Amino acid sequence: MGVIRGEEMVLNIGPQHPATHGVLRLQVKTDGEIVSEIKPYIGYLHRCFEKHCENVTYEQVLPFTDRCDYLASMTMNFGYVVAMEELMEIRVNDRVQHIRVVMAELQRIASHLLGLGAFGLDIGAFTPFLHMLRDRERILDLFEMTCGARLLYNYMWIGGLSHDLPVGFVESTYKFLDYFEPKIDEFVNLLVHNKIFVERTADIGVMPQDVAISYGVTGPNLRASGLNWDLRKNDPYSIYNKFDFNIPVGQGGKGTVGDCWDRFYVRVLEMKESIKIVRQALASMPKDGDVHQSLPKKIKPPIGSIYRRTESPRGDLGYYIESDGSNVPYRLKMRSPAFTALSVIDEIAAGWLLSDVLAILGSLDIVLGEIDR
């Protein structure tokens, strides 16, 4: 009798696969359904962001930042302008700051909606995804009202904004928030407490804190691991220190702290906090103030470098800007949160079943545009 020999199979997930959220390739070694090793291959969407930055002027960099994380363009803009304004020592007035915060937080909700929906899709729940996209459309409507674009806005400029708020924006936003707040509970009922969903996500892909820190994982993924770390609180930029909001931290509600379920639920709670911030910002927004007031005529930052981080929906978004005194960046590096989040996948997902790997991938909420840049 011959011995039946098991064999490991190498499986390529992607670059075109419905669960990879874009063009990512995961080379997994599988023994039956169990995945023993995961090698991510990225770069299928490398669009030479940093090369472009070295060849276009500072203000022309903005549209490219939009396209890096296409789910959170506003916050990408925000990070860049915060870094540039710090480098050039520009102070913008209160109205601009308030509008920026409102936009960034609305964008955070929109981004989380899509991220959560796509996660649900990976688990096999198709309908919540579409419900979330439906509500996301309403946020896009608000953005469209403001700057005319649905996805890539180029809205925040260095030293100001491209447009002031349109008439009726504040009312529409309040209307949206009133509509949306109960909807969160609907999502919670549809997915978060769904038995099958909990079975699929609780205790799966646990990311311990030290692993998360060592891999540079930030944002909701890190917070789900139980560490209270949010740049909006820990290193406040813009006017975030003026607002009263909480940082949701993973509690291990259905399993271990730092599992997929926590990563999901932290995002759900974050949407609620964002709503809080938007409400406060709208209420305290100064009525007047020119959004073009501090726009510099020429953008020529002094010689020097700056590394500034802001909190994007996916985590710490850092811009390293090196200026040589001309109007073109000498070097601009983006530290993208999804890049670090993806790198951890082998550590936390090896040893799980194939379905779990895709669930874990979904729970990290990656955007390939930002990973590959």
Add this chain to the structure above:
Amino acid sequence: MGLLENKFNDNIIVEKLDKLLSWSRSTSPWFFQFGTACCAIEMMAAAASRHDLMRIGMIPRSSPRQADVMIVAGTVTMKMALRVKKLYEQMADPKYVVAMGSCATSGGPYWQHGYHVLKGVDIVIPVDVYVPGCPPRPEALIEGLLKLQEQILEERPLTRKMA
């Protein structure tokens, strides 16, 4: 092409059959979920509740074998270009390609310094409809798909008489 194509002379029955076939093809163009970048989000938005591509008979498929239309939504890079070609070749005839967004049509904003960006997906695969925009709105995509349907409707697969 399939077994039946271009094997028939023109007569009244063939003519009607021809029309029926092109009608069925234009009415149910299942699309291949092939999102690469930003435009993929708009493609999703187009397929989702508000815009609903299913209204015009477009159902998403994730395997290229069962799809008729490949919507290249987003930037195609050099690393991806050969894979795009492969995926296109895996699709069953008749197959159509919609280049969505300026990246897929020409390289878009990455034309000048994007050393790694394919300057238009038409370099590697034939494109039927170009939808401009960065990214195109879902309405624009739907318009492009309707144009594609028009084009398919006028095809005569059996007699290959282009209208």
Add this chain to the structure above:
Amino acid sequence: MSPDTEKIIIELVLKALNGDMDSINNLDDRVLRSKAKAALFKAKKDPDAYREKYSKSSIPNDNENNFKNDPITSYVLKGLDGDMDQINAIEDRVLRGKVKAALVKAKKDPKSFKMQVGLKEVKKQTIELDEEKVDIEESINQRIKKLALEKFPQSILNDDVEKFLLVDLKSWSSLSAYLKTEESLFFDSLQCQTGFDLGEGLLEARYNLHSMKHDHYTEIRIQVTKDNPRIPSVEEVWRIADWFERETYDMLGIHFDGHRDMRRILLPDDWEGWPLRKDYDVQETYHGIVIPKMKEGWE
């Protein structure tokens, strides 16, 4: 121009110089507003001279004016701003002792102390707070230098460590482990790693480190020549360096010694050249696909 309006304009310009543009913009009188802006434009050419000229005479805003009758408070304020020299230079020992005692108290809660003594101008306060932060950062860099030089002689090459630490190539691998493990430093998170083409045959790698525990930052720079771009890898110290280093290798061709998996990460394996070097020239074709040259036809 009447003396009154002149005074108002001076006041506004001074405010604007301190960052408060709103008060000018909110003026209802258009004439006055334009005059103020014109004055501001002039003043901005040399703000300090302008401040010198007008501040004392027209606006009772200076600390010294305010606290002339209370030397302790004014000294403490200076001390809070980081100016310890003046305090140390006080000849009266009793006064000096009192000032220092007050300073210790004040340092526990500088904000409220300042509020107490009536420094309510928010803008100014934030500026001061910013300066305080720089102080801390300076000190952390100096502290690292001190600690590092004790352990690894000649590991830090630059004298002025205000912004960054220029680390010697050879000591980097041991220094990195030290930075992570040393309790008082504890840089547990590598925030960002950037590769640079400095020109003149030099490449540079910059590491932005951050400690989640102590919440302090530092920046490390390492320079190598283009002929032999090899830097010891810190992949085993901070796991994220794995991908960061691969990216730097991919973009600039800096080879990281000791890295377990030194491959291109973003570009395909068979790509030629290092794109982010300043002398990069795109290859002609890739697998038969012609790559159009840069800056051709559209400018």
Add this chain to the structure above:
Amino acid sequence: MTVDFIYNSLVAFFPDWANKDPFLMISMLLPLVATFGFITIYALVVIYAELKVSSFIQDKVGPMGQGVGLHAGKWGLLQPIADALKLLSKEDIIPSSANKVLFILAPFMIFVGAFISFVALPFNESIIVSDLNIGIFYILGVGSLAVIALILAGWSSNNKWSLYGGMRSAAQIISYEIPAGISLIVVIMLAGSLNMQEIILYQEGGIGNWIIFDNPFMPIAFVVYFISALAETNRTPFDLPESESELVAGFVTEYSGMRYAFFFLSEYANMFVVSVVAVTGFLGGWQSPFANYLNSPAMGLFWMLSKTAFLIFIMIWIRWTVPRLRVDQLMHLCWKVFLPIGLFNIFAVAIWTVLIG
């Protein structure tokens, strides 16, 4: 029954024809063609329903026939027809590395599995192709043919996704045959017969006499059967073999055009079969819920189809609402939850019948 009926009437009309073999052939072919027609039309309707219902659940409108020219008609009613015609006229790809014979065989086999189940399905008291005395057993038996077809499809495609799909479906369908069978045993115990018609006749006399309300344990049996049926037909939450976000399209990844249409068709045919079995076993079959009221043969057909449609609607509803299980949870559910419940049910019903019923 139908075959006998056609044969007898043919013989009665043409008594002179000595050789009766052609009659036999005709009387067997006629129901066959009719069944095939029925499956096709039914599948088109259910596909349309699935598109529409899923769209409504997702806050969309679904196929509306918007677009150029005639397009899919009002409310997109012609959409499934267009889909079918298009699939039939598409290029037929057989991957060069596939095992050709098995690759071609698989879609037909899965369809045959679904198709021959229709032989024993009672539509009303007289419309049944062949009233087998072991009807329910037969349906369970030939239903398992699908497993072989799925494994063939998965293996012969020479695609890793297909292989995963095939393996998963094999494990899944074989496992879920058991709880499904066990919950049907309870029905058989009560009705005392394997014959579909006899089971239905046992439930005569209105909604109160349906087996599902026969005793307190029957609803449990029904739920177990229904969930197992979902698993057997590869519907969400048990759609692991073709789970779109994991395995691209599972065992059908490499299939295009007509062959894919066959898989599609047989999935819906299977749904119909399991629903009819559920209706027969638990919901009174073609019996009217109001005892003798509205209980003519024509109404019998109506009751049967509407009860089946209701169950199919629930299947669609579930599919578009819940997430998907993982493969080990699927097995856990089958062997550690449903099997004990099913076995317990047998004892409980037996004791109940002896003591109370």
